[in-house]
Amino acid sequence: MSWKRRSAFFAVMLVSLMLILAGCGGSKTASAPKSPADSPASEEKIKVAFVYVGPVGDAGWTTSHDNGRKYLVEKMPNVETTIVENVPEGADAERVITQLAEKGNKIIFTTSYGYMDPTINVAAKYPEVVFMHNSGFKTAKNVGTYFGRIYQARYLSGIVAGKTTKSNTIGYVAAHPIPEVIRGINAFTLGVQSVNPNAKVKVIWTNTWYDPAAEKEAGNTLLAAGADVLAQHQDTPGPMQAAEQQGKFGIGYNTDMSKMAPKAVLTSAIWNWGPYYVKTVEAVKNKTWTNEQYWGGLSDGIVDLAPFGPMVDEGTKSLVAEAKQKILSKKWDVFTGPIKDQTGAVKVAEGQKMTDAEMLSFNWFVAGVDGTIPKN
Amino acid sequence: MSGLEFLIPLLAAAITAGTPILFAALGELITERAGITNLGVEGIMLVGAVAGFMAAVATGSPWLGLLAAMLAGGGMAFIHAILTITLRANQVVSGLSLVIFGTGLSGYLGKNYVGIPVPQSFTPVPLGPLADIPFLGPIFFKHDILVYLSFVLVIILFFYLYRTRPGLNLRALGENPAAVDALGLNVFALKYIYVVIGGMLSGIGGAYLSLAYAPSWLENMTAGRGWIAVALVIFALWNPVRAMLGAYLFGGIDSLGFRLQVVGVGISPFILDMLPYLFTVLVLVFVVARHKGRLTAPGALGLPYDREER
Structure with a gap:
């Protein structure tokens, strides 16, 4: 092998080694190291x-x-x-x-x-x-x-916000105007209005899911506009920090955000995926898995409210418990009529329930929301 | 709502939002004046943010946090200096890898710091009688101490660059390093110093986010501000005072969008997000047209310096 060819060979080897190494990076395996002794063949x-x-x-x-x-x-x-x-x-x-x-x-x-x-x-x-x-x-x-159905938890958190607000202005920092977020704002507002018909929910779109500083700034803007409780559909606790700093209140989202803003967070609408992951993996293991379209709610525990902050009074807690029972009974859900839109027109008639398909394509605000849905 | 009631909080918010970008942009400005492009600002800011947060949690002092952020930012920039000045590697490639490295490193270091509060953060301190000046007081003098520090830094940097001999040498370093060499100054040492100082300032920019603006550590919390800082240096045409104005302009755009929504003026957020870059392009077009096709960038920006190729 000539010198030139040999160095070319080494270059190819080196590049492939780098590619292999690059392929190994990027993902992490998180589990106890495998040892053949403690994993019998049956427990694959x-x-x-x-x-x-x-x-x-x-x-x-x-x-x-x-x-x-x-x-x-x-x-x-x-x-x-x-x-x-x-x-x-x-x-x-x-x-x-x-x-x-x-x-x-x-x-x-x-x-x-x-x-x-x-x-x-x-x-x-x-x-x-x-x-x-x-x-x-x-x-x-x-x-x-x-x-x-996080909207069920949002409805409950709306009750807490409606009972807490003194200025009757509640701020809502929202990410993007998609049905999921609009549904959350509507459910929250219905919760607020169920206990405090005079309260309005003021919405700001941030156009980002993840920017702690911008989301906090949106929260500050709402507080400056008279809000004394902030809710959020964002992936960082920015709005909660704004409430904490200005001595106001907040409703967290995704996980219990009370650690980040202990004096502000009344409760949080939270996700609890664990039990569903266990159920799914077990179904696959037992060969009972089907290609379902699962949309679980409070009754499955996949969504819930985080523990209340110390500032939430007993009366509010019992109102929330009452509403939760109503939802768990399955006779009533958040989007059961009568529901009016922002113009006052009745969109869902008394006693009627919105279907899942209608909820999944929400593109209008209920009465009580102070904000607009941008049309791009 | 009257005009002033709208304007004063908006401008005050623009200054707060612009400060992290301003620190990072001043750092990048010094670096580029020394002839080195450092695209790693985003990564350096993240490492500064996490280092500052960790030190502040460990010691309880935001000032020690700030010091840690400076050291960490300077350390990141030192890597860039070794690669681009001594080893003469491609500056763009080195800078981009610094972003990826900084993002990963900060996430790794910060694993156990997510979701915990910092014992003490930088909070607003009204500046005595200055804060009572009508209009200007509430806009400029009701901030935290780091904002005041950035005001001072802009003034010092401006005088340093345009009114002192070492500042002249710094400008020459980016324009024509061979001339600096001919003066008998150590080009390599000077470049190292300015690149590291630039990194320290970017580190402060990151720490401003984690210790003052949104006191917490969250992975990727800079959310693209490092890139805006790089664009801002071009927008500012390598001038610290213009960098300051630009930082407040870029920083204020989010605040403007939010405030317009509150008063019920609908403007597409996509257009607002576009504005910083659109302004940068407009400034470039304007400058190129006025200076007959010549951009006022440092002449030797991005070129590795080799004494034997003089």
């Missing part, structure tokens, strides 16, 4: 993967999913989980999901709306892998969807 490890849109340390959306993952590992020790953080929605996601399927994961949870098409595309190539897409609407033979 089940490999489960999670694709996250944000960092696990966002104290919001992704943290809530990662808490669910930790719960799963705790309840089912023979599960081995892999996570990939900060995966952009779109083409990159497809590459990451393919890699996870290729690595022998049996169940892959993709935890953001924008992973919908990538999940469907990859699933078609790996029919023996189960894919669960969070918050979307497309299914396939091996793709199910799952989401929670």
